Amino acid sequence: MKIRIDDIKEKPLVLSAEEEVAGYPVLSRMQEEGECAFLSPVGLQVTATREYDLFRVSGSVGVAVRMACSRCLVEFAADLRSAFTIYFSRESSRGADEDEVELAEQDLVTATFSGDEIDLLDEMQEQVVMEIPFKPLCREECQGLCSRCGADLNQGDCGCERAVAGLSFSALQDFKAVK
Numbered sequence: 079m080k081i082r083i084d085d086i087k088e089k090p091l092v093l094s095a096e097e098e099v100a101g102y103p104v105l106s107r108m109q110e111e112g113e114c115a116f117l118s119p120v121g122l123q124v125t126a127t128r129e130y131d132l133f134r135v136s137g138s139v140g141v142a143v144r145m146a147c148s149r150c151l152v153e154f155a156a157d158l159r160s161a162f163t164i165y166f167s168r169e170s171s172r173g174a175d176e177d178e179v180e181l182a183e184q185d186l187v188t189a190t191f192s193g194d195e196i197d198l199l200d201e202m203q204e205q206v207v208m209e210i211p212f213k214p215l216c217r218e219e220c221q222g223l224c225s226r227c228g229a230d231l232n233q234g235d236c237g238c239e240r241a242v243a244g245l246s247f248s249a250l251q252d253f254k255a256v257k
């Protein structure tokens with residue numbers, strides 16, 4: 079999504095859009111590399127407001143994604159959604175009066191833009207990437223796979239002796255042999 083600076087007047091500018099994942103290079107690459115599959119376009123709801131020299135862009139970005147559970151390997155779908163507030167300032171040629179900028183204002187700025195529009199692509203991409211879990215879980219209490227026979231323990235107990243404390247030496251030998 080691109081926001082034309084001239085469209086941000088005194089009243090907040092409210093925008094929404096659905097954008098194809100193909101338009102987001104980092105997300106497309108994740109999909110190509112098989113890390114996850116996106117099941118919907120990227121949905122954006124955005125409010126842009128002028129605040130003195132800054133532009134405050136807040137809202138939410140969401141997308142449906144399919145991932146493999148890191149415990150049981152079953153694929154599952156999830157809706158990722160992230161709320162954000164980003165302050166944009168105009169990119170300045172880094173001159174001597176840079177130091178003159180009030181520190182309080184500088185601390186707010188999380189991104190810059192140049193020209194006559196704010197391009198949200200990089201920021202929205204980053205929001206989505208941050209929402210993708212490093213170790214996805216199909217559900218919090220997922221039991222994972224049996225370390226001996228590989229059965230999905232969410233489907234019920236496979237009957238293997240898995241308690242580490244009760245693992246006899248011969249069972250350990252069997253386990254190694256199976257591997």
Ligand SMILES: [Zn+2]
Pocket residue numbers: 147148149150151152215216217220221222
């Ligand atoms: Zn799982």
Ligand SMILES: [Zn+2]
Pocket residue numbers: 224225226227228229236237238
């Ligand atoms: Zn088992």
